[in-house]
Amino acid sequence: MKLTKSIKVAFVAVAASSLVIAGTTTGAAAPKKLKSIRVAAVVKGLDNPFFIGIKEGIEETALKYGVYANVQAAPGLNDDIGQANKLDSLAGQNYDCYIVIPISSNNLSQAIGKITKKKKTVINIDSPVDAASLKASGGKITSFAGTDNFAAGKAGGAKMVAAIGSGKKIGLIAGLAGNVTSNARVDGFKAGAAGATFVGPVNADWDTTKALDAANAMIAANKDLDGFFAANDQMAQGVGKAIKAAGLKIPVYGVDGIADALNEVKAGSITATISQYPYVMGQMGVEACIIAAQGGKVPAQTITPYYIIDNSNITAALTNKSTRGFFPNQTPPGAYTNPYTKLIKK
Incomplete structure (x- = not known):
């Protein structure tokens, strides 16, 4: 299906x-x-x-x-x-x-x-x-x-545009080439951020190190980048490292809501994660x-x-710890x- x-x-x-x-x-x-x-x-x-x-x-x-x-x-x-x-x-x-x-x-x-x-x-x-x-x-x-990965990506795109303004330049980091989930998230983000100029997407195979390398290359070739979207949180972590190393203060969004990413949202090295459950x-x-x-x-x-988790709701997202420690929240904070x-x- x-x-x-x-x-x-x-x-x-x-x-x-x-x-x-x-x-x-x-x-x-x-x-x-x-x-x-x-x-x-x-x-x-x-x-x-x-x-x-x-x-x-x-x-x-x-x-x-x-x-x-x-x-x-x-x-x-x-x-x-x-x-x-x-x-x-x-x-x-x-x-x-x-x-x-x-x-x-x-x-x-x-x-x-x-x-x-x-x-x-x-x-x-x-x-x-x-x-x-x-x-x-x-x-x-x-x-x-x-x-619905398209809808989740679209919500992230709309959220980023609301924060940085329309017509900006945004880097896109995708997962495996041809992967339906990655494609839906990236396509959804582009729809939500319609009017922006996009660099990429570059496939980083869901990998933190590959995403770090891809983001470094994008930053070197595009000094005027205004933000990044990565199709999962592990890649967003790599992007966050690249942004920090370049001395930039631009948003990076990921997807999944893994525990490490939520902690990085809290610390400010990732701007937001579109958290799934x-x-x-x-x-x-x-x-x-x-x-x-x-x-x-x-x-x-x-x-x-899904919920978009950023600095406005990260404390609540980190409150209800999983019984076995892998995810801060086993279930969403609201009704579903x-x-x-x-x-x-x-």
Whole structure:
């Protein structure tokens, strides 16, 4: 299931909700009791703490309901082949439902096709699977839960323009080339900051050091840069180092809301992060699996919340510490909709 730019969710900087799109009824298999449900998940590499947050959400939600969950991670953040091999191995095992987050938009499609042929449920969270490759493999996604990355980027672009003014020059640092999540965030930012002059985007592969190098090169070639947008927080950290080394005082925005980035917002080395809530995505993934295993109607798509965190609300963002320390906030500070919980039969 692929998110498109037509999915627009109205958010303000410190308030968010979730969008729910009509659901899918699962197959005719006999409904299962909670303690007999088996869930497998394949997430991106745990070298990015964002995906540790998702892992936490999956494991703790499974524990809450008494279902079994096996969470496997890609060997590295950019190891799409290693991740595909993990899911391919799990596809041959006895699970009722699979939760997936592809590294590239299509690297898991073949394995999803195998799972679908076994009439098992696949739930896609965070990064959408490419619709064309999914169709070619015969795969099916029952439900998607994740951020509208275009809308999140657009909100960041509008926020930066409100701070620095229109018609300014802004550097763009992207993730992996061709990555659907990175593209949506960058395209959204450009839409929100319409009228600005953009330098880049330059791909830094989600990596702090590569982003530092890319930002250094941009600054050297463009002495009049007025700001930076990076498609994730780890790259924003690299940009922040480049800005400091150059003696500049210009804003840098990232995306994700990882703990280190929030601390850097507090310290002033990053201006803002568009904070997502990976724990919530993991929670929704497990709950969608439970609904499917119980024979219920699973919402086909849920847009999860985000908040722009800057110096106006960073103290509140850092207040509610995660039980295991990876994320200051497991859930958003305001109200949001989770359509899955109420559909579970206890």
